[in-house]
Amino acid sequence: MTSITSSKTRGKTRDIGELKAIARELRRQVIRLVAPTGQGYVQQGLGAADLFATLYFAELHLDPADPIWEGRDRFLLSTAHNTAVFYAALAARGLIEPSTLKDYCKDGSPLEINASERLGAVIEATCGSLGQGLSVGAGMALADRRHGNDRRTYVMLGDGEMQEGQVWEAAMAIGGWKLDNLCLIIDDNRMQADGDVDTVLAMEPVADKWRAFGWNVIAADGNDIPAVLAALDAARACRGRPSCIIARTLVGKGAPSLEGIFGHNMKLPAEAAERALAELAEEISQ
Amino acid sequence: MSGTSERLAVRDFTVRGVNGPVPKLYGEALLRAAHQDERIVCLGADLTPATEIDLFRDTLPERFFNLGIAEANMIGVAGGMARSGDIPFLHSFSVFVSRRCYDQVAMQIAYPRLNVKIVGFLPGLTTILGVSHQAIDDIALMRSLPNMTVIEPSGPEQMAGAVEAALAHDGPVYLRMARATAALPDDFSSRPLVRGKVEVIRSGKDGLLLATGNMVAAAVEAAAILSREGIETMVANVATIKPLDPEIAILAKSCGTVVTAENHSIIGGLGSAVAELLLEAGVSVGFGRIGVRDTFAEGGSTPYLRDKYGLNADDIVAMFHHVRRR
Numbered sequence: 001m002t003s004i005t006s007s008k009t010r011g012k013t014r015d016i017g018e019l020k021a022i023a024r025e026l027r028r029q030v031i032r033l034v035a036p037t038g039q040g041y042v043q044q045g046l047g048a049a050d051l052f053a054t055l056y057f058a059e060l061h062l063d064p065a066d067p068i069w070e071g072r073d074r075f076l077l078s079t080a081h082n083t084a085v086f087y088a089a090l091a092a093r094g095l096i097e098p099s100t101l102k103d104y105c106k107d108g109s110p111l112e113i114n115a116s117e118r119l120g121a122v123i124e125a126t127c128g129s130l131g132q133g134l135s136v137g138a139g140m141a142l143a144d145r146r147h148g149n150d151r152r153t154y155v156m157l158g159d160g161e162m163q164e165g166q167v168w169e170a171a172m173a174i175g176g177w178k179l180d181n182l183c184l185i186i187d188d189n190r191m192q193a194d195g196d197v198d199t200v201l202a203m204e205p206v207a208d209k210w211r212a213f214g215w216n217v218i219a220a221d222g223n224d225i226p227a228v229l230a231a232l233d234a235a236r237a238c239r240g241r242p243s244c245i246i247a248r249t250l251v252g253k254g255a256p257s258l259e260g261i262f263g264h265n266m267k268l269p270a271e272a273a274e275r276a277l278a279e280l281a282e283e284i285s286q
Numbered sequence: 287m288s289g290t291s292e293r294l295a296v297r298d299f300t301v302r303g304v305n306g307p308v309p310k311l312y313g314e315a316l317l318r319a320a321h322q323d324e325r326i327v328c329l330g331a332d333l334t335p336a337t338e339i340d341l342f343r344d345t346l347p348e349r350f351f352n353l354g355i356a357e358a359n360m361i362g363v364a365g366g367m368a369r370s371g372d373i374p375f376l377h378s379f380s381v382f383v384s385r386r387c388y389d390q391v392a393m394q395i396a397y398p399r400l401n402v403k404i405v406g407f408l409p410g411l412t413t414i415l416g417v418s419h420q421a422i423d424d425i426a427l428m429r430s431l432p433n434m435t436v437i438e439p440s441g442p443e444q445m446a447g448a449v450e451a452a453l454a455h456d457g458p459v460y461l462r463m464a465r466a467t468a469a470l471p472d473d474f475s476s477r478p479l480v481r482g483k484v485e486v487i488r489s490g491k492d493g494l495l496l497a498t499g500n501m502v503a504a505a506v507e508a509a510a511i512l513s514r515e516g517i518e519t520m521v522a523n524v525a526t527i528k529p530l531d532p533e534i535a536i537l538a539k540s541c542g543t544v545v546t547a548e549n550h551s552i553i554g555g556l557g558s559a560v561a562e563l564l565l566e567a568g569v570s571v572g573f574g575r576i577g578v579r580d581t582f583a584e585g586g587s588t589p590y591l592r593d594k595y596g597l598n599a600d601d602i603v604a605m606f607h608h609v610r611r612r
Contacts, residue, residue: 132393138362138363
């Protein structure tokens, strides 16, 4: 089997202002997607928008003209319910048809609330059952190393998801195999279905856990795009160890009326949606 | 090193009734296939000799991956490798690749219809290791997953055929395998296995015995006993439990009485699958199931367990008479 070389340019832009504008637009899209039906995850989407903007516009090797280009970097959203921001990013980057967003969570639409492969190969694996994405990413990174492919694998986990035992099976395997072509991003928003992760099950010290499993751990403010860029650069530069970026994010980020409100399945009434959109528009004008 | 010049030879106490070297028919078949197809990779979970993949490990180490005692992760890793163009064969005991990581199998192999072969050993009551290691519901679990093929060879003679049949199918396959426990007879020869086809081993018009795995030999023995009583039964090896051969309905109609036999719970396995097929095909016949009768078992030798849980030829004969008398 011949190895696959990523010949395309990594990312589209590293301009901070441009990436911030993209993140703001992703946030507005999250509100627009969720508000009409009340289905979808608002707070998590707003919190992770800077991560998605940076990954899809600055980091990942991909080709919008050929979304399933074999040399593309793999991105797996293990917290597969965070689709409002995920689909918004795919559409903004041209990997899915933007007009399909109007069908989000509607009956018959492949844009399901938990991302599934019905949407096509841009969904690299169906991960709604938490704890599984890192193992699949491990298999991809392992195969790439064996075949000499230079593409990279990125996996995003939620912090609550680390309570799943399989995550640590994968952590041990990836650390043991020293898969430096894999980068894990923990969306550390401190929220899970039952509330604050620390009140559900104390998990600290998280960074020490990953270090103990042989990982290069990078802590970053997940809502600070320059910091996220620097963390991804550091992960890519690290040889001989997989990297884990613990990206601290704020739920509801960008809309002051929603920031910091813990609501896993939070409904977004029309009035609140309008206010959030206005706040996000104000931020643009500033 | 210790000072002792003679060290105790390491032997495996879990293997019983061995007279001479145990043939590694599965391991050899997988290695043959891997030599011909470089996409094949071999995954294990700390049961390398017990699943006969030591041959693969020693011959093709660059394509062998030991994931340690972590089956759920192994399933996901296999999915990731299959998505990258490899054909993973993954190995553990049947209980651990089915019941223990069922959700992972469902989501990361069956749903995406990936070309992964899940190979489980120690089917049913074939182990002294007890209830934790006895797979009595693996057929039921795997059979109810969409896209999954379920294959159980009749014995050593179909081990190679099972590997070939699994490879010939582009999609997920569960192979339910029992290692040979004794040296092979001089006249040993392999028999092919065709996915989705029953194999009629003995003809007869007075009844139909449908068996899978190590119950095929018991069914053949039962047919011989019945023959001495003047009853000629057809015996068919159902090596593919899913997809089930619809031909079974035609055979059943011509034979009247049907008894199924499996080294598995009577719930959800071969017997259930045949009952569903016959009823939906409108075939009304006398019908009985031989298998583990909705109970957990215990650790013990295979002959002891087969006696205690009713998995012998005599049990098939008794069930046949019971069904015919009704």
